[in-house]
Amino acid sequence: MKSLSSLLVALLLAATAATAQTNYTWTGATGTDWGTATNWSPASVPGAGDRVIIGSTANAPVLDTDRTVLRIKQTAGTIDLDGHTLTVTGTAHLTNATVTDGMFLQTGTRADSSIFTTVNFDCKVDMESSKFVMYYSTFADSTRLSSKGNKVSYGAGNDYEGVTHLLCKDTSSFQFSYGVADTFFTSLTITNTSKMGFILSKYTNNNYYGGDVRIEQLSTGSVSFHANNQCSYFAGDLILRADQGGVAFVGTGAVTLAPGSTIKIDSAGFTGGLVLYHLVQQAADTIVLDNLGATTQLDIGTGSVLKGHFHTTGAYLVRLANSRFEGTVNVTASMTVCTRNRFMENVVLTRNGGVTVSNGGNRFYKDVSIVHAIGSSASIYGLYYPDTVMGDLSLTTNGTGYIAWAWAQNSLLYGDVTANAVNAGISFGVTTNGKVTLCGTGDQNWTATTAINNGISHRDLRIDKPSGNMVLNGTADIYNNLQLVKGYIRPQGSGSVLRVRDNATVTGTSDSSHVQGPVSKVGNDAFTF
DSSP states (O other), X not given: OHHHHHHHHHHHHHHHXXXXXOEEEEOOXXXXXXXXXXXXXXXXXXXXXXXXXXXXXXXXXXXXXOEEXXXXXXXSSEEEOTTOEEEESSOEEEEXXXXXXXXXXXXXXXXXXXXXXXXXXXXXXXXEESOEEXXXXXXXXXXXXXXXXXXXXXXXXXXXXXXXXXXXXXXXXXXXXXSSOOEEOSOEEEEEOSSSEXXXXXXXXXXXXXXXXXXXEOSSSEEEEOSSSOOEEESSOEEEEESSSEEEEOSSSOEEEOTTOOEEEEEEEXXXXXXXXXXXXXXXXXXXXXXXXXXXXXXXXXXXXXXXXXXXXXXXXXXXXXXXXXXXXXXXXXXXXXXXXXXXXOEEEEEOSSOEEOOBOOEESSOEEEXXXXXXXXXXXXXXXXXXXXXXXEEEEOSSXXXXXSSSSEEEEOSXXXXXXXXXXXXXXXXXXXXXXXXXXXXXXXXXXXXXXXOEEEEEEEEEOSSSOEEEESEEEEEEEEEEEESOEEEOSTTOEEEEOTTOEEXXXXXXXXXXXXXXXXXXXXXXX
């Protein structure tokens, strides 16, 4: 029994010795060599379980080989790694310090705190820690920072001059530009596997991203830029991937893309949510967001200015709001909602799925084509605000869901109108105040073709043209009121006729505005031809 007790005591003493931590202070008393015992107090070379303290001395430490310590505190001076790796497995606190020429590595289960203030890392940096607090520091070479655990990390006023990779794991979060702008001079990769995630450009303006920014959103968390009215400038491309969760550029500050920069979807795809507010292009570069996931919601709005062509496919929902599109727009999605935009070039909106309810208030300066490719649900336009089309309007229903243009508002049309009801109806105006006004100069061709009975209907139609006429090709059915102010309706060709439905009325007929051609009246209410 006595032998067993002695053995246990010996093992306990050995374990205690193995885990004991000694604090070593650099003195540089006999030179610069890290591996010389007389340069430390107490006089021994620190080991993997020890804490080192380094300040300003006449002889700055130079690493003699790869070294590992448990903790490091540097309050001034320089550590010259001399091409070697200094590994820290616990806390790293550096202030007013410089680390040069090698690799500064922080890793391990006890790496729970990384605090840097006014530090010049003129070396490669690879750190994983439970909490980062970084202010006014420079990372001159390649840098990898990975947060873990469940704490919030902060950065502000730092310069990242080398290729940088930022990671979030577990339930941690990482916040940058927390009061003072962080600057990324070259390429940046952001990878989020945390249930929380990243906030960049949080509390300050003039955030600069000098290279391509690649975002990999791989969890239910998110990667977001801006919290309030901050601004960010992207000199390279934005390359986006989301397996779930979301990527958001929000707040009221501008997200500016430099000339030659664009937004791309990574080859791995994008199935999360994507919000782009205050997106401003400085040049007419094309943005293509193709092959979005079937559950993706894409929002572009709140003062965005897209100067180039915009093309997107695959999303479940695309919302375009309060923005200016100076290039062509081509959207294919299950639903597309447009609210108070300015479209300066041709627009094609193709619906391939669910219900579309568009609020309206849009001004289309060129041609608009709306196509129902597939799906049985309806598409409604002009719900709350009137839409204006300066160019030609084309509506086609290949699917079995109908299109309702000018649902509850007065839509002003200045160009030709083509309504092609293949498998479902097309309605112009549906509820009270739902109306279409033809008001363009010169003749406006109104072409209605349908493969189904009563396929194209008009609740209220107003003719108020400064010059020219409505040239009708096909049948136009009026279900409530035809208001004639100025300009004629001229049916053209065999089978073209204006048909006034039961209980519908015609008002304002005069020498300067009437129908010059066939009129058909349905029902038995009084009517004057």
